[in-house]
Amino acid sequence: MTNAPTPSATWVGVPADHLFGIHNLPYGVFSTSADPTRRVGVRIGDLVLDAGAVAAVGRDAGLVGDGPDLATAWQTPSLNAFLALGRSAWGTARAWLTEILTDEVHRDGVSPHLHPLADVRLHLPVEVGDYVDFYASEDHASNVGKIFRPDNAALPPNWKHLPIGYHGRSGTVVVSGTDVVRPTGQRKGPNDPAPVFGPSIRLDIEAELGYVVGGATELGSRVSVDEASDHLFGVVILNDWSARDIQAWEYVPLGPFLGKSFATTISAWVTPLEALTGARVPLPGQEDPEVLPYLRGDAFGLEVHVEVALNGTVVSRPEHRVMYWSPAQMLAHLTVNGASLRDGDLFGSGTISGAEKDTRGSLLELTWNGTEPLTLDDGSTRGFLEDGDTVTMTAWAPGPDGTRIGLGEATGTITAAR
Ligand SMILES: O=C(O)/C=C/C(=O)CC(=O)CC(=O)O
Ligand SMILES: [Ca+2]
Ligand SMILES: [Mg+2]
Numbered sequence: 001m002t003n004a005p006t007p008s009a010t011w012v013g014v015p016a017d018h019l020f021g022i023h024n025l026p027y028g029v030f031s032t033s034a035d036p037t038r039r040v041g042v043r044i045g046d047l048v049l050d051a052g053a054v055a056a057v058g059r060d061a062g063l064v065g066d067g068p069d070l071a072t073a074w075q076t077p078s079l080n081a082f083l084a085l086g087r088s089a090w091g092t093a094r095a096w097l098t099e100i101l102t103d104e105v106h107r108d109g110v111s112p113h114l115h116p117l118a119d120v121r122l123h124l125p126v127e128v129g130d131y132v133d134f135y136a137s138e139d140h141a142s143n144v145g146k147i148f149r150p151d152n153a154a155l156p157p158n159w160k161h162l163p164i165g166y167h168g169r170s171g172t173v174v175v176s177g178t179d180v181v182r183p184t185g186q187r188k189g190p191n192d193p194a195p196v197f198g199p200s201i202r203l204d205i206e207a208e209l210g211y212v213v214g215g216a217t218e219l220g221s222r223v224s225v226d227e228a229s230d231h232l233f234g235v236v237i238l239n240d241w242s243a244r245d246i247q248a249w250e251y252v253p254l255g256p257f258l259g260k261s262f263a264t265t266i267s268a269w270v271t272p273l274e275a276l277t278g279a280r281v282p283l284p285g286q287e288d289p290e291v292l293p294y295l296r297g298d299a300f301g302l303e304v305h306v307e308v309a310l311n312g313t314v315v316s317r318p319e320h321r322v323m324y325w326s327p328a329q330m331l332a333h334l335t336v337n338g339a340s341l342r343d344g345d346l347f348g349s350g351t352i353s354g355a356e357k358d359t360r361g362s363l364l365e366l367t368w369n370g371t372e373p374l375t376l377d378d379g380s381t382r383g384f385l386e387d388g389d390t391v392t393m394t395a396w397a398p399g400p401d402g403t404r405i406g407l408g409e410a411t412g413t414i415t416a417a418r
Pocket of ligand 1: 206240
């Protein structure tokens with residue numbers, strides 16, 4: 001990790017209170033109409049820096065020396081090659097980006113490689129390897145338990161001993177702005193004599209954070225909680241679209257399957273963990289029961305404020321700091337059996353729900369399985385999503401000196417079943 005002081009001003013002219021100020025510098029993948037090649041970009045204000053193009057100028061001038069070849073890694077259509085370089089290269093890259101965007105001497109060289117955000121197309125930032133979704137909010141898990149399993153204890157007996165998760169479908173992770181086709185499948189309500197087939201009628205959202213993994217590991221090895229930061233590259237906003245009717249009928253005993261595998265939306269910008277040092281908070285507490293030793297260590301939480309809007313009406317403001325399990329513990333748990341990590345692996349926090357009703361991260365909980373519909377600003381009501389509905393999740397975290405680090409948005413519109 002670099003210890004360079006964080007300069008507060010950039011010659012780009014982005015105000016300190018901008019959500020994408022100099023302290024943020026998230027990575028994405030973009031193209032322009034003039035150059036449709038997909039390549040890595042870094043956002044500063046409402047501009048996108050063609051990071052590989054600038055790095056190539058430095059490399060070709062012989063300025064890279066023994067440092068990582070960022071130009072080659074960034075002139076590719078995903079962040080995966082950069083993720084593969086590992087944590088020390090991520091630190092070098094961030095220090096270099098900060099320098100070229102703050103020291104005036106770089107202005108003439110860098111300016112031609114800045115594109116207005118409005119002129120670029122943003123693509124899926126990561127070629128997603130394995131995708132896992134956790135279940136780390138105690139309130140979410142309790143609420144879903146009460147709704148789906150009213151005859152059992154709200155929390156399953158293992159919930160406070162291990163971060164529960166399931167493997168999802170990495171090929172259906174899509175970038176913000178991608179339409180979501182209403183899924184079709186089987187459902188069987190408690191009073192239906194037999195399963196019926198058709199479009200889901202209980203289409204839902206789940207507001208989550210996603211963690212992007214780099215620094216691949218070998219099969220048979222483990223990553224400890226304290227080592228997790230070497231593999232936790234950054235954070236995205238994640239919407240785990242969920243068909244509750246399909247899910248409720250299919251999930252016993254192997255867990256979520258087709259009810260969640262049709263689409264998962266992530267934000268276009270991956271905010272590096274290095275930008276979130278000011279957002280680190282202690283976990284809410286794991287004293288009763290104490291967790292096993294392999295889940296102990298520097299298991300920091302993160303303060304991230306999420307906002308969920310349905311057709312422009314804010315319906316929830318989930319707070320990530322309430323999550324019981326931390327991303328470092330999730331990574332330790334993911335690898336405790338010797339499973340390897342690949343560059344581009346993605347894991348979700350699980351639905352972010354707090355104790356207050358207006359901080360619940362799913363419509364299932366906000367409307368209590370559709371029995372308490374929400375009223376939107378246009379006067380219409382919703383239990384679950386209708387065709388044409390747009391869900392937009394935004395988020396920010398505290399940065400240095402009272403600044404805010406924007407995580408961008410994860411948005412999607414429901415289109416009719418095919
Ligand atoms: O409790 C259940 O049966 C299912 C809960 C979920 O919807 C699974 C999930 O995606 C986990 C989460 O987002 O917290
Ligand atoms: Ca989920
Ligand atoms: Mg999903």
